Amino acid sequence: MAIGTVRRFGFGILPILAMFIVLLVSLSLMSDATHNSERFGEHYSWLLLINALGLVVLGALVVANIIWLLGQQRKKAAGIQLTTRMVVMFVVLAVAPVSVVYYFSLQFLHRGIDSWFDVRIEEALGDALDLGRTALDVRLRDVLHLTEQMADEVSESPSATLSLNLYDLRVRSGAAEITLLGSDGRILASSSADPTDIVPSQPTGEMLQILHSGRHYIGLDPVGDTGLYARALVPVQSSRQDSEVYTLQTLFPVSERMGMLADSVQSAFVHYRELAYLRTPLKFSYTLTLSIVLVLSLLAAIWMAFYSARRLVAPVRDLAEATRAVAEGDYSKRLPVASKDELGFLVRSFNDMTRRLSRARDAAQKSRHQVESQRAYLEAVLANLSSGVIGLDSDSVIRAVNTAARQNLGVDIKPYLGKKLADVGEDHAFLTPLIDVIASKRSGGKQAWQAEVTLFGINGHQILICRGASLKGVDLRRGSQIIVFDDVTALIQAQRDAAWGEVARRLAHEIKNPLTPIQLSAERLRRRYIDTMDKDDVEVLDRATRTIVNQVEAMKKMVNAFNEYARAPKISLEPIKLNMLVNEVLDLYRGNNVNAAIRTCLEAECDNVEGDTGRIRQLLHNLVKNALEAVHELDDAQVKLSTRCGGELDSRYIELCVDDNGPGFREHVLENLFEPYVSTKPRGSGLGLAIVKKIVEEHGGMIAAETSPEGGARIRIRLLVSAVAVGGEGGEGSGLRNSTRPSRDAGL
């Protein structure tokens, strides 16, 4: 608070102006006191002190300002260089003329004081004084003569009438006072013209000494304000017996005219002598006053220089600070418009500029918000799409990806944003078919394309419909594409199942229903006519009807088998050890009139799968039976079942291969091998491999048929390895599986 008060006091204009005025008044009084010591003379020393204190205060203010300036310079405050320059300029502008005026004033002052004095005037005044003395001497001699005469008269006078005689003498002679003194200085008698003057004026020892030396005393006596008196002392020889020597003292006023003239000469002379004596002290005191005025002016000018510089630079400093703030991004800065001059105009322009900048920034922010919200909207749309979306730029770098892509592919693509699509393939080999398709289609240069891709990955067997389109009207380089892919595995499966279901229903309705009347009719024909016919005809009839019945029976079986294929049984998944199941199934065939050598090579350690035991068993039976049927005519018939593990950590599978050394598959058969009613065997139903494929697909597996290098047929089945071992924590494992493949089970 004290600092604040000092600061306010130090930097406010009003207190300083008040102090200037006080100091100026004090200086003028001091100057007056130097001239005329009667008016302010007694306060001169106080005035001098007040001025000195004022100077000290001003000096302290200036020093404080200089310290402030240095501090600001050290801090490199805004506008301080300009302030310093202005202060220096103002100070130089003030100091130079004031110093010149001071120098010449001093010169004039000293010469002026010196010019008061002239030797001739001094001599003239001395002469006038001598003249006065000479003129008065005449009067003094008259007074002495008169006093001597009076002394004679007094010596004759008797003691009793002494006072009366003195009175008589005084009135006659016109003296102001006559006193008779004894030899010891006692007043014997006295008479005075002034009745209030009770005590007569006594002679000094010096006068009496002159008298004692035998001389008469005569001299001028200045008496207070009443003027000059001539004093005479004459011894009186008493005629009386005591022979005592008395002294007669007379005081005669100098005539009024002469007294006035003498007084005038005396005062002029004294005044001149006094002035001459005071010449040097006067110079000193005038110089002191002038110097105080100089110092006061200089300090005031310096302070004003600081004050003005600060006031002038303040808007510039504010502007500099505000500009710095704007440069740092703060557009809210507004400066107060203090003046209407060019600086005020500048400040107004600055305020306009920041206002516009602020508005522009707000608009930019608003549009950015809009863009962001649109982007967020787009992302939300993409995220809620069931189709996977991947954006690629011209260098096949992934620029965008949605969450459905992860669900569809089973791989989180987001970490690969900014990386090449091929990098995903390196880390996840099962995606290679998709990546290859995309690469080949992009290199084809079409604006839009579509392809079906089959993957075998984390989600098992997958069929993806991929669509690519070049991005137009987007600020990207040419060649950017958006890839949209849908997992249609379940859809295709469902369509196929539905188609076969419809076929089965129709078969049942259109074929199976007439079969029973046909069979019954054939049996009735046989029964009715067998007894009435001759032996040859009977044989024909019997054979014909039996054929009809057998064929109808065969057709019934066929329809039932097909119906069984087409219906969609619910599978119940459980952990299975595949190797063990294979051995169990093979045990039924070994040594049971089987002429083929059945070998196994069950090496897979990862044989834990989740599946329906009955369906998998049926799958194995079908495959083994198929293989045995393919080789039953060979001498060295061989059937081999082998398992092995494959895939990566997150998509491990077990591969089951069933090899035989039969004739293998012909090329045109291979394309439709797994479709119903496709068979290489003359008596085959054509449903064996179709059912196998169906079971594999129900388990999310993959099946392939090929001709082995040795020339035989080879069926390869891949099933996903369960994360949980058989007999382990099956609940948790199945839960995990269900969560990763929810749609597959439902679809099947």
Added chain:
Amino acid sequence: MHAQTALVDRSAVLDISARLRRFLLCLLVTLCMALPVPLPAETGHGAFEVVAARTEKGEDGYLLSAQLDIRLSAGAQEALENGIPLVIEFQIQALETHVWLWDEVIEEIRHARQISYHALSRTYVVRDIKTGRQQNFRSLQDALLMAGFMQELPVLDYQLLEDDKNYVMRLRGSLDIESLPTPVRLLAYVSSAWDMDSEWHKWQLAR
């Protein structure tokens, strides 16, 4: 008693104020000596000294008789001869003494006499400022002797005294610088030639 205390305070304040002012001015003028004006060289130191002082019992109170030896410095004498009147001031104090405390001023009297030179009559005029009585002397010595002489000046009323207390009188004489013309005053503040104050002369008040 109250009157006495007030007197003590006022005199103390006057004394301190005068001393402070004198010190500050002395400092200021010393600093100003750097100004480009040659000041008159001071020669011949003067001094005041109380050579004798005593109090006698009068009708209503004590009467002071004293002799102050006044030796003017050359500067002061020159000023006097050039028509500048000098004022000699006597400061007379009555103190009540205490064993453990400061002495207390119970009465103070200032008495002043002016010496001036009358050129026409070539006399030195000594005037008592209070009474206005004046005496003229042909020689300066006589004038100074007269100016420093006091006879039976009433200084202390009996009523101010209490029986069981001890009192001391003291006297000093000085040249009143404040009565000098302003230009001379500046010099007088700093020049030792104008500092002719006597020491305090102290004596026991005879009861």
